[in-house]
Amino acid sequence: MNVIVIGGGSAGMAAAVMLARKGCEVTLFERGARLGRKLSASGNGQGNVTNADMGAAHYFSDDREKVARALARFSNTDTVRFLESMGGIFLPDPRGRVYPAGRQASSVTDLLRGELARLGVDVRLNAQVTGLSYENGFRAVCGGVFSADKVILAAGGKAAPNFGTDGSAFALAENFGHTVVPCRPVLVQLRCDPAAVRGLKGIRVDAALRVVRRGKTVFCGRGDVLFTESGVSGDAVFRASSYAEKGDTLLLDFVPDVAEERLKEALKRNTGEEKLLCIVNNGLGRAVWKRAQDEDALLRLLKAFPLEVTGTLGFAYAQATRGGVPLGETDEDLQSVKRSGLFFAGEMLNVDGECGGYNLQWAFTSAFLAAEGVLS
Ligand SMILES: Cc1cc2nc3c(=O)[nH]c(=O)nc-3n(C[C@H](O)[C@H](O)[C@H](O)COP(=O)(O)OP(=O)(O)OC[C@H]3O[C@@H](n4cnc5c(N)ncnc54)[C@H](O)[C@@H]3O)c2cc1C
Known part of the structure; x- marks a missing residue:
């Protein structure tokens, strides 16, 4: 069988490997000059490929039940088995985030790239597919016209367009009558009123963080919070960004391990801004002190x-x-309900995961489902 895979990211490369291992003739089109550019940058360059704590509760989608069924078919242990089948060792850190033992994301891309070459997959680089249609078979336009029995569309979403994903590939799906759930960025720095973070730029704290909407807490987390010129960043904020919306309030607890009574006692022992010495970062202490009208406010x-x-x-x-x-426009193998033989994989679908390896897990899970569908 002759299959075209559009997009040489994690999902596209994984699907191409899975299909070629089963004897399919695969052509992989990647618009960039290199395969797996985003994968190579993932996890701060260390490659957080999945998480030991896996489940659909970590995902956002129009059909979370389908995500659960998908994860049951190809889970975190399958991802590790799949990657290790090409080489390497993958291990969880104390927070369950799974990385290659060598902690180099680009080496995961190297594993996949090497396997594609060994399997004889026809990899076309600098090859942007600009049109896709069906007439007694699929026709992909990429300079010339390429025919295929089946197609996997794995061209990513809109995040990090410097890696080739500007959302233009959604038009290939829309051409078959698919809709696209409006996109918004997640796992991203949050903007706040600049006056509220003035003087705090560059300060990093370990804080407990809550996202509150109309008096209701919609997210609780703990971790690094880094103040920036326009708001906050850091791993706790990235996690919160999956939940936070414009108009929500972030509440930061700068001393999450200290009960209020103990804090009250400690604040009595000194005067002025010295009250906060050895309680919070000095720069933060000065800024908080300036804002507080009295002890209660502090x-x-x-x-x-x-x-x-x-x-x-x-x-x-x-x-x-x-x-x-939307997942609702695909069957259980992520095959289009608009055009049989057309499959989707990866971030192009309306599925996003929390920070911690969940998005790469989805790339591998969806690649597996689509490859199974192509082969069935
Ligand atoms: C900086 C950064 C760090 C991240 N860290 C992590 C992490 O540690 N763990 C985690 O789980 N997730 C992480 N993610 C998210 C994760 O990398 C992505 O969700 C995942 O790579 C998506 O895989 P994909 O194959 O669906 O899409 P992509 O990797 O985006 O690949 C899509 C590919 O399709 C190509 N393409 C687009 N249109 C066309 C076209 N018309 N023709 C041909 N090719 C086309 C693009 O050039 C691109 O290479 C990170 C993302 C970023 C940006």
């Missing part, structure tokens, strides 16, 4: 420092896309 600011979310830094700085082709 306590409140330390335990629930409010920041109103005004937006995000946008797709250019995002790690993932919320939105895309």
